[in-house]
Amino acid sequence: MFFGQDLQFFSLLGQAIDILLVAFVVYKLITVIRGTRAVQLVKGITVILLVWFLSSFFGLRTLQFIMSQLVTYGLLAIIIIFQPELRRALEQLGRGRLFQRAGDQEEEDALKTIEAIIKSVRYMAKRRIGALISIENETGMNDYIETGIPMNAKVTQELLINVFIPNTPLHDGAVIMRSNEISAAACYLPLSENPFISKELGTRHRAALGISEVTDCLTIAVSEETGGISVTKNGDLHRDLDEETLRRMLETQLLGESKSAPAPRWNWGGRKNG
Structure with a gap:
């Protein structure tokens, strides 16, 4: 009796x-194809399978035959048409990125964002191109975002x-990142009203x-006159920073204190993990 119950338990555990596992694999596949042409393909396959099921249920033999042929030869067509997406998924699987944690x-x-900011700031500092970049933290910046031109673009x-770049429509003002x-x-x-500036x-x-x-944002300012790089945080101004110090500040802001290198010159809370 107990042996039979054990078998039933292990059977249910195996099914669970x-x-x-199937749900996890499907979820990861969805994350891979999200934002690609394959999304439209999935929608099309869903429609075909739905029509195939309905034709079988209602006994529509001609329509069922056509849907069967589409399913039979459609797999080969999918492999040919969406070869780039399939290759990208296999490459990610080979690098172990397909199953990495969120x-x-x-x-x-x-x-990647930190590297893009570092390279752009370095470029603008050398050429004395003025810049102002604010990175949102816990305090929302919607009121200030609404004063600018919406972009919602990946940081590059x-x-x-x-x-x-001077004399372009967007150069006058700040970039706000989120x-x-x-x-x-x-x-x-x-503008700050501090009289001691x-x-x-x-x-x-x-x-x-x-x-x-x-706000608790971190803001990078590049001077047009000197090309100096400054950072403000919690009302403090850090001037003439080198690249390594700027990198540590950005890591603290975007990754958190625990994942950034220690820097005794400044001590302020970064973005909370999780």
């Missing part, structure tokens, strides 16, 4: 594991540089300080 993907995206070095994306450009930020600082640095006084 089987269902969970947290690992978020960290990878954050590192080329896009950031192009935004701040979740590794550029939410808006040409945004207006509040150095007179040599212009409007761009006053705006960087002003937004840091009312």
Whole structure:
């Protein structure tokens, strides 16, 4: 009796594991094809399977025959037409990225964002192109995003540089980033009213300080006059930063304190993990 119950338990456990594994694989496949042409393919296959089921249920033999032929030869057509997407999925599977955790993907995206910011800031600093980049943290910045031009674009070095090129429509104002994306450009930020700010600082640095006084964002300012790189956070201004220090600040902001290298010169809370 107990032996039979044990067999039944292991059978149910095996079925549960089987269902969970299939669900996990399907979920990962959906994440791979999301944003590609394959999404439309999945919709088309769903329609064909639905028509095939209905034709079988209602006894529509001619329609059922046509749907059967589509399913039979459609698999070969799918492999030929969507070869790039299938190759990308197999490459990700070979690199182990298909089954990586969501947290690992978020960290990878954050590192790409940091690298794009570093390269763009380096380029603009060398050529003395003024720039103002705010990275949202816990405090929402919707009020300031609405003052600019919506972009909702992936952060890239080329896009950031192009935004701040002089005499272009978006160069005057700040870029506001959220979740590794550029939410808006040409945004207006509040100017700091601190009377102890150095007179040599212009409007761009006053705006960087002003937004840091009312939110917990991190703001990068590149000076047109000197090419110096400054960062503001929690009302503090850090001037003439080198690339390594800027990288550590960005890692603290986007990855959190635990994943960034220690830096004794500054100590402020980064984005909370999870």
